Every structure is written in C-alpha cells, then in structure tokens.
Amino acid sequence: MENEWLARWREGRIGFHRDAPHPALRHHWPRLGVRPGVKVLVPLCGKSHDMRWLGRHDHPVLGIELAPQAVEQFLDEGGEAVSRYRQAGFEICRQGNVELWCGDFFHFHIAQAAEIGAFYDRAALIALPPATRQRYAFHLAQLIPPGARGLFISLNRAAGEELAGPPFHVPEAEVRELFEPNFQITLLERGDPEPGSGFQEHVWAMVRRGPID
Template sequence: MSTSWRQRWQEGRIGFHLQHTHPALAKHWSDLAIAPDTKVLVPLCGKSLDMRWLAEAGHPVLGVELAPEAIEQFLTQSKVSVSRYTQAGFDISRQGSVELWCGDFFHLHIQEAAEIGAFYDRASLIALPPATRERYAFHLAQLIPPGAKGLLVSLAHPDHGAGPPYSVLGTEIHQLFTANFRVTLLEEGSPDERGRTESVWSLTRRGPLV
C-alpha cells in the first residue's frame, strides 16, 4: 500500500481530502465528553483540517501519516513555526499543539503513544483493504488505554471490493472492534448521488481502568 499511497499524494489524487472540517466531528465530538487537554491520536491523518479543529478545541494532536507530501501541505496551511526532530524511526514535525509523525502507523508502539487518551478516524479504516483492517483494529487497541474514547467515521458504497475508500459495513465494524471496544452507532447518513453512505461511531476501549 505504501507505494500506491505515496503515488496518490504525489499525483494529487486525493479526492478523499475534505476542504473543511468533517461535520460529524463538530456534531459528535462533544458528546464523548473528552477532557480538552487529552491527546488525540489521528491515524493516517493526511492533511486533514480536522486536526486543526481538534487543536482549537484544546487537544494536543498526534497525527501519523506515511506520505511526507501530505504533512508538508498541512504545515504550509499555517504561518505558525515548525520544529522538526526524529524519534523512534519517525520524522516528526510539530506545529503548535499538532505533532505529525511521518512513517508507518503500524510501527507506532505503545511507548510513543503513552500520552494518548483519545482517537479520531475519519478516513483511516476505509483506506485499508480487508486483511489490513483487521491488523489496524488490533493495533489501535494496543495504543488506546482502557476507558479512552474515539470517533470513527466509516463509509459504505455499492462497489464493495473497490477502494480506497473501501466500503466497510456496520457488521464488519462490530466484528473488528467489539472484542476490544464498546461500539455505538451515533448516526447513519443518507446515500449520496454515488450511493455512498457515511456512518459515525463512538468507540470506548474496554478493560480495567488503572
């Protein structure tokens, strides 16, 4: 996937990128009652403006992205100065309260995610083919502490085998996450002109609270 993903960014084939904050984030994030200073993990973050929204809501943000092109484009959207350093094999750019880790999400380990207390997935799960989605759900569970919450925006469409974005039905979301998360459907939209339907989920990490 890494080569094709980089190629998409290099060629500007990023139809998945929104030029605005996703409505589900503004609508449902407050319902999760996550403390403002809680650090939010955003896997496969691209140059999503949702990270700016989270930062403005008081959250430190840790975004993980494979394509350096996406990170540089995000950074140029703001005049805030950038500091850069390397840690645990990732090239990290910090701008304000947003940290962007350039590298493979599956190489992010619990030591690096120790401060994470919430997560947000708008286009991560649906960017991954079926076999990788299982790995993603398991890895996310390793990084998220018990009791922590997150928001997941998924997509279903008629051409189930095609992607990204791939079609991920509610039944699969339950199969992927229920072992490690309490899964709640918050909203299911109406199909758009291409028959694509978004759904919004809250996930709470299971396990004993420390």
C-alpha cells in the same frame, strides 16, 4: 498498498481530502465527554483540517501519516513556525499543538503513545484493504488506554455497487467484528448516500474496554 497511497499524494489524487472540518466531528465530538487537554491520536491523518479543529478545541493532536507530501502540505497551509526532530524511525514535525509523525502507523508503538487519551478515525480504516483491517483494529487497541474515547467514521455502499477502493466499503457487521472485542461501540448516525459515489457514512462512538469489561 503503501506504494498506491504514496502515489496518490505525489500525483494529487486526494479526492478524499475535505476542505473543512468534518460535520460529524463538529456535531458528535463535544458529546463524547473527552476532557480538554487530552491528546488525540489521528491515524493516517493526511492533511486533515479535523486536526486543527481538535487543536482549537483544546486538544493536543498526534497525527500519523505515511506520505511526506501530506505532512508538508499541512504545515505549509498552517503558516506557523515548525519544529522538527526524529524519534523511533519517524520524522516528527510540531506546529502549534499539532504533532505529525511521518512514517508507518504499524511501527508506532505503545512507548510513543503514553500520553494519548482519545482518538479520531475518519480516513484510516477505510483506506485499508480487507487483509489489513484486522491488523489495524488490533494495533489501535494496543495504543489506546482503557476508558479512552474516540470517534470513528466508516463508509458503506449499497449492495451491488462497485467495491474497489480506497476508500473501501466497510459494512456495519465488519466494523462490529473488528472492534467489539476491545471497544464498546455505538452507532450514532447513518448519513445520506453521497451522490455519484453511493457511499453512506456511518458515525460511531467508541470506548476502549478495560480488563473487566
């Protein structure tokens, strides 16, 4: 899976990338009640414009991305000064209030996540095959403090549609099974099926449970 992801970026097969911030982010994020100044974790971030949108709305952003090509393209498109350093096996680049950690999300640990207070997942879980999604949900829960809020977008396909990916079909029942042990989750929106792909986006609000929830 890691080699497939890197190959997609090397070859420019990035149809999942959007040329503008996601409408669901613009619509739903302000309603989550995340305070200005709270740092937002964006796993498997690619070169998403969503990170710049969050940055413009007073959130420091920490994106984690495996593909160096994605990181460098994001920085080139930003057109601002970049600072670079290395920590805990990650190559880290900072541009404005967006910080990109280039490396394996599963090697990012709680010691690096101390300042994170919110999260956003538009393309992380749906990029992972079934065998890895449980690991992802558990690891995300370890990084997010109790009470932290996030926005998550999953993809459904109609029954009988081809299920090859990425992106992968993740049904509602699986989303609940993966996240409800550690998060309070609320389905906010079911989008219209996308012409040609059959995908339907589901938008979720999530709150990390505390010890007594």
